[in-house]
Amino acid sequence: MRFSEPLLEGRLIERYKRFLADVVLETGERVTAHCANPGAMMGLKEPGSRVFLSRASNPKRKLAYNWEFVEIAAGGGPLQLIGINTSRPNLLVAEALRENRLAPFAGYDRVRPEVKYGRNSRVDFLLEKDGEQPCYLEVKNCHLMREAGFAEFPDCVAARSAKHLYELADMAAAGARAALVYVIQMRAERFDVARDIDPAYDKAFRHALAAGVESYAYICRINPGEVTIDHPVDIVTPR
Missing domain, CATH: 3.40.1350.60 (Trna Endonuclease; Chain: A, domain 1)
Known part of the structure; x- marks a missing residue:
């Protein structure tokens, strides 16, 4: 599944209220993205982690971005991208x-x-x-x-x-x-x-x-x- 446009890279500030994540984009802009993941996200929500966002397909949606990937050394292994979007x-x-x-x-x-x-x-x-x-x-x-x-x-x-x-x-x-x-x-x-x-x-x-x-x-x-x-x-x- 290819994304329709390039993902936006940023750094995670925090994930909160289960479905919200604040991110600083490479441009320096701070945005709030939808976090489509109701789970604990153990080890996946450390502030400063490199993350990738997609743009919402509905321009009228309140949150314009979706959190797709986070890059971490999962389980102590090498850095890798992990998909957190449960949709x-x-x-x-x-x-x-x-x-x-x-x-x-x-x-x-x-x-x-x-x-x-x-x-x-x-x-x-x-x-x-x-x-x-x-x-x-x-x-x-x-x-x-x-x-x-x-x-x-x-x-x-x-x-x-x-x-x-x-x-x-x-x-x-x-x-x-x-x-x-x-x-x-x-x-x-x-x-x-x-x-x-x-x-x-x-x-x-x-x-x-x-x-x-x-x-x-x-x-x-x-x-x-x-x-x-x-x-x-x-x-x-x-x-």
């Missing part, structure tokens, strides 16, 4: 599905986003093909790295995400295909659930796996002009 993974997965770059989900004729299912929920994507059971696909953004090369999710208590896992498990138990894709917006060699941060999510994840829900983790290739799903990495949670 991007669904777009990245939709792009990869259109381009047939996600091998486990090749061959479906129809991809429908935001379809109602379960107990008053919406699945990120419903994949369909005549004569086959549908595939319920949930997408999660991963940006937590406490050890170099080791990505984790979630970075805070994620009750809503746990609920989705139980609903995916119900779909699998009913005979449908159900899957979870973690989009890791950084470089990593492996992935696991951060069970010490949210034991309830870990319990839901294990329940979903036992019910037949598939799980996949993909890292992204990131530069200031583009972010793209790259290749899968191992999920190391004991099965």
